[in-house]
Amino acid sequence: MLRVIIRRLLWFIPVFFVVTGLTFVTMHALPGGPFDSDKTPPALIQQMEEVFGLNRPVPEQYLIWLANVMQLKFGPSLSARGKPVEGFLLPGLAVSAQLGLFALLFALAVGVPAGITAAMHRGSWRDRSATLVAIIGVSVPAIVLGPVLQYIFALRLGWLPVAQWASLGEGLMPYLSHIILPAVTLGAGLSAIIARLTRASMLSVLGEDYIRTAHAKGLARRTVTVRHALRNALIPVVTYLGPLAAAVLTGSLVVEQIFAIPGMGRYFVTSISARDYPMVMAVVVLYALIIVGVNLLVDILYTVIDPRIGHGN
Amino acid sequence: MATSTQSVVTPLSLRSPRSLLQDVLARLLKDPLVVLCVLYLAALVVVAINPTTFAPLSYETTSFPDKLAPPGAYATSDKLAGFRYVLGADRLGRDILSRLIYGTRISIAVAFLGAGISFLIGVTYGLVAGYSRARIDNVMMRIVDIIYAYPTLILIILLQVFLTSLAQQPAENLNALQRSLVTLDTRSGGLFFVFVAIGAVSWLNMARLTRGQTLHYREQEFVQAAHLVGANDRRIMGRHLLPNIIGTCIVAETLAIPAYIYTEAFLSFIGLGVQPPMPSWGSMIADGYGALRSAPHVIFFPALALSLTMLAFNFLGDAIRDAMDPKLRNR
Numbered sequence: 001m002l003r004v005i006i007r008r009l010l011w012f013i014p015v016f017f018v019v020t021g022l023t024f025v026t027m028h029a030l031p032g033g034p035f036d037s038d039k040t041p042p043a044l045i046q047q048m049e050e051v052f053g054l055n056r057p058v059p060e061q062y063l064i065w066l067a068n069v070m071q072l073k074f075g076p077s078l079s080a081r082g083k084p085v086e087g088f089l090l091p092g093l094a095v096s097a098q099l100g101l102f103a104l105l106f107a108l109a110v111g112v113p114a115g116i117t118a119a120m121h122r123g124s125w126r127d128r129s130a131t132l133v134a135i136i137g138v139s140v141p142a143i144v145l146g147p148v149l150q151y152i153f154a155l156r157l158g159w160l161p162v163a164q165w166a167s168l169g170e171g172l173m174p175y176l177s178h179i180i181l182p183a184v185t186l187g188a189g190l191s192a193i194i195a196r197l198t199r200a201s202m203l204s205v206l207g208e209d210y211i212r213t214a215h216a217k218g219l220a221r222r223t224v225t226v227r228h229a230l231r232n233a234l235i236p237v238v239t240y241l242g243p244l245a246a247a248v249l250t251g252s253l254v255v256e257q258i259f260a261i262p263g264m265g266r267y268f269v270t271s272i273s274a275r276d277y278p279m280v281m282a283v284v285v286l287y288a289l290i291i292v293g294v295n296l297l298v299d300i301l302y303t304v305i306d307p308r309i310g311h312g313n
Numbered sequence: 314m315a316t317s318t319q320s321v322v323t324p325l326s327l328r329s330p331r332s333l334l335q336d337v338l339a340r341l342l343k344d345p346l347v348v349l350c351v352l353y354l355a356a357l358v359v360v361a362i363n364p365t366t367f368a369p370l371s372y373e374t375t376s377f378p379d380k381l382a383p384p385g386a387y388a389t390s391d392k393l394a395g396f397r398y399v400l401g402a403d404r405l406g407r408d409i410l411s412r413l414i415y416g417t418r419i420s421i422a423v424a425f426l427g428a429g430i431s432f433l434i435g436v437t438y439g440l441v442a443g444y445s446r447a448r449i450d451n452v453m454m455r456i457v458d459i460i461y462a463y464p465t466l467i468l469i470i471l472l473q474v475f476l477t478s479l480a481q482q483p484a485e486n487l488n489a490l491q492r493s494l495v496t497l498d499t500r501s502g503g504l505f506f507v508f509v510a511i512g513a514v515s516w517l518n519m520a521r522l523t524r525g526q527t528l529h530y531r532e533q534e535f536v537q538a539a540h541l542v543g544a545n546d547r548r549i550m551g552r553h554l555l556p557n558i559i560g561t562c563i564v565a566e567t568l569a570i571p572a573y574i575y576t577e578a579f580l581s582f583i584g585l586g587v588q589p590p591m592p593s594w595g596s597m598i599a600d601g602y603g604a605l606r607s608a609p610h611v612i613f614f615p616a617l618a619l620s621l622t623m624l625a626f627n628f629l630g631d632a633i634r635d636a637m638d639p640k641l642r643n644r
Contacts, residue, residue: 147605155606
């Protein structure tokens, strides 16, 4: 187990260099610079570039950046008067993480029971309607679902706020009422995927001999379903949590845009067009870290659910 | 497959042997929903190939007095006297139906070309990796793993910003290759770079799938037999491995099409996709989003078109996968 974790962590090193190097080169290959605007005099631009070290060759800049990152300094944001990048990203990350967590919870809370119900009543109207809803769920994208939910629940019914964000400090009700629509928008497609996955894996598990044995020795249907079938059926679902978390991350970019949420997604698009190099780099590193981290977590979760996996090589 | 043996055991299922393709087609066409999806998508393709025939107006004809006209309203200006906005007009007074029809072109093109590019690169890459000896395979797949750690949407956005900034450069700053790329892009209304960006990142899954399949078939007897009779590597890959793999890959690719359509729509939604005034369903949704309160019909129709199209592809992909599943044969 420890070896798996260590190998995973070591794997992050090449990923880190390729991802950051690629981004660095691409960003600096983009025409235009961070201080371009009609009013700034060229002399001032030159001075600014000197201050931030942008006049040096790109490989040298990359090495300087690397050295700083080793000390966990991601540098000053070029478009925001030189304030450190972390000051923007960390609050944004906190918001995005809350949104992502709620979306994941929603997706699991809807998807897993729906998948189980469909599998238990295979071929019945419940199965068919769950399958139909799931396929519609994956087909309605966030840029459609978001506005539709806003229109129905915020504009027409007036039950929930249209957009914006309320932190937990503003009270539980405002917090929940602001997060529910974006979380549902983000989680809907995922819940559909989870439902299909759960159904398929549940069906294959229910056909196994040990399920028949469990039934034969007189266990309650409920016990068999939950203790014997579900536990095994959830393994593929857990495996899928890695890609799922990545989908939540990139998906939240869209949802944050629609619901005007101050997450970290907005920094990405704006920082690229503003040529805010340190900001772009920090965002990319953060995303890569999260993806690698989640995959590691999934590997660990794996052995908890299925002890057989951990005892192998 | 098992048809002949089964017909001996149970005479009831006796039937003339059919090829897998015939079987799949027969099973697909039995489902009315599948037929509906196929008809809908075929109609979209026809419209996409020839939008000028179907669109009542050009996608850039503006008529400011008619801005946000509701569906069914008549045009007020003399220039368009008697014209009826069947689906209403957007905030610049452009006919939504016409723009929807021109937007079909983008989504359908992304669906087929995006799938084509990803299929071509992914299958070739996966086939070569899976067939090669350990070291080349290892290196090739590690490359895939690394790109995988890069969030796809971010890579697409980065590429798209890079490519569109190329297009905005004065022509004399570019070399010959860049210039021809930019020409291709402007001719296609900014569409070409969207394809490149989407295609460049979406082949990873296909490569992994193909490699897995190749590894499975590589060790089988018919490949050894081909080696024995002196077939070279290219022939084995092309004539022996590929035909066995390609069905699975086509199904996977069909199931990936909605993602391409959505990626383009999203890029256009945030303003990084096709360049205005060229309409895309994504940019139309972004347009309509601003008028969500006062004129919800502006966002409704492109949103509906996008969802229906993704639904049709999803449904069709699912149906093809089920129809090709040998376990469900003879059902």
